[in-house]
Amino acid sequence: MKGKKNLITLLDYSDAQVAALIDCADQLKKQKGKLRADLKGKTVALVFQKPSNRTRVSFSVGVHQLGGHSLYLGPDEISLGKRESTYDVAKTLSRYVQCIVARVFHHSDMVELAEHADVPVINALCDLHHPCQALADIQTIRGQFGKWKGLTLAYVGDGNNVFHSLMIACAKVGMNVRFAGPPGHDPDPEILKVARTIARKNGVAIECVRNPQAAVKGAQIIYSDVWVSMGQEQETARRTKDFKGYQINADLLKDAAKNYIFMHCLPAHRGLEVTADVIDGKHSVIFDQAENRLHAQKAVLLYLLKSGH
Numbered sequence: 001m002k003g004k005k006n007l008i009t010l011l012d013y014s015d016a017q018v019a020a021l022i023d024c025a026d027q028l029k030k031q032k033g034k035l036r037a038d039l040k041g042k043t044v045a046l047v048f049q050k051p052s053n054r055t056r057v058s059f060s061v062g063v064h065q066l067g068g069h070s071l072y073l074g075p076d077e078i079s080l081g082k083r084e085s086t087y088d089v090a091k092t093l094s095r096y097v098q099c100i101v102a103r104v105f106h107h108s109d110m111v112e113l114a115e116h117a118d119v120p121v122i123n124a125l126c127d128l129h130h131p132c133q134a135l136a137d138i139q140t141i142r143g144q145f146g147k148w149k150g151l152t153l154a155y156v157g158d159g160n161n162v163f164h165s166l167m168i169a170c171a172k173v174g175m176n177v178r179f180a181g182p183p184g185h186d187p188d189p190e191i192l193k194v195a196r197t198i199a200r201k202n203g204v205a206i207e208c209v210r211n212p213q214a215a216v217k218g219a220q221i222i223y224s225d226v227w228v229s230m231g232q233e234q235e236t237a238r239r240t241k242d243f244k245g246y247q248i249n250a251d252l253l254k255d256a257a258k259n260y261i262f263m264h265c266l267p268a269h270r271g272l273e274v275t276a277d278v279i280d281g282k283h284s285v286i287f288d289q290a291e292n293r294l295h296a297q298k299a300v301l302l303y304l305l306k307s308g309h
């Protein structure tokens with residue numbers, strides 16, 4: 001496919017493209033899963049090197065609702081770089097399918113896959129980015145507040161893949177971001193630098209602090225993710241110690257905006273990064289977020305696979 005497009009990181013998309021994807025996702029949401037024929041005759045490979053509930057299921061269902069066919073290929077079927085090279089996987093799959101959705105460990109594997117595949121590649125999570133999650137998140141935020149501008153999102157915890165994509169998305173749509181995490185778990189400095197440049201251009205800021213209270217004060221959106229990401233299991237003891245004091249609980253939320261929403265990409269660990277009363281409480285929008293994965297990813301599939309989009 002000549003001049004094919006990918007979704008590896010939202011940094012490759014303009015502010016207007018990101019907003020257009022969310023407008024499309026909102027339109028698709030209104031259609032309530034009505035069967036369409038946009039991907040008729042097209043097959044999408046889901047190459048997953050790590051477990052997944054939301055991403056795998058929402059892509060499978062989304063491709064089906066758009067009239068296409070999806071094919072799940074787990075680590076036992078395709079073991080990138082082990083059974084065969086990423087290059088050979090990219091070239092081979094390109095002869096069979098019209099799109100590759102991939103969940104991998106290393107960002108460099110994602111880049112290699114996208115570089116050599118002749119069909120669009122969608123990043124379904126790597127160690128640095130989770131763009132599909134961030135699209136669903138900003139769709140959820142606008143769905144709740146009817147706008148992005150003037151809002152502040154406070155993220156408490158690990159400066160990880162989910163946070164990287166989220167701060168890029170927020171910067172692009174003009175939201176302020178405050179990050180609070182312990183030393184040694186800050187966001188990637190290069191990604192932070194680029195995201196801050198985008199934020200500045202849009203008249204907003206990305207602040208990094210150590211004190212979670214300071215981050216949460218007055219924020220309308222409170223966000224957390226796991227302290228131990230997939231692939232970091234051997235660091236569980238150290239991380240659990242490091243993140244003590246970064247739990248989102250009722251006490252921390254006393255100074256949040258009155259109408260705050262609580263967000264989490266899931267899976268979550270109640271009693272660790274967030275207490276049960278918060279994640280299961282009336283401010284929580286976690287299942288709207290999960291649902292919006294479906295709509296946002298359908299918008300991405302249309303953008304990448306349908307000519308004229």
Ligand code: CP
Pocket residue numbers: 051052053054055056125133265266267
């Ligand atoms: N949020 C998210 O990506 O969930 P899964 O790991 O279950 O796909």
Ligand code: NVA
Pocket residue numbers: 125160161162225226228229230265266267
């Ligand atoms: N940061 C988490 C997100 C899971 C959806 C991980 O990478 O495991």
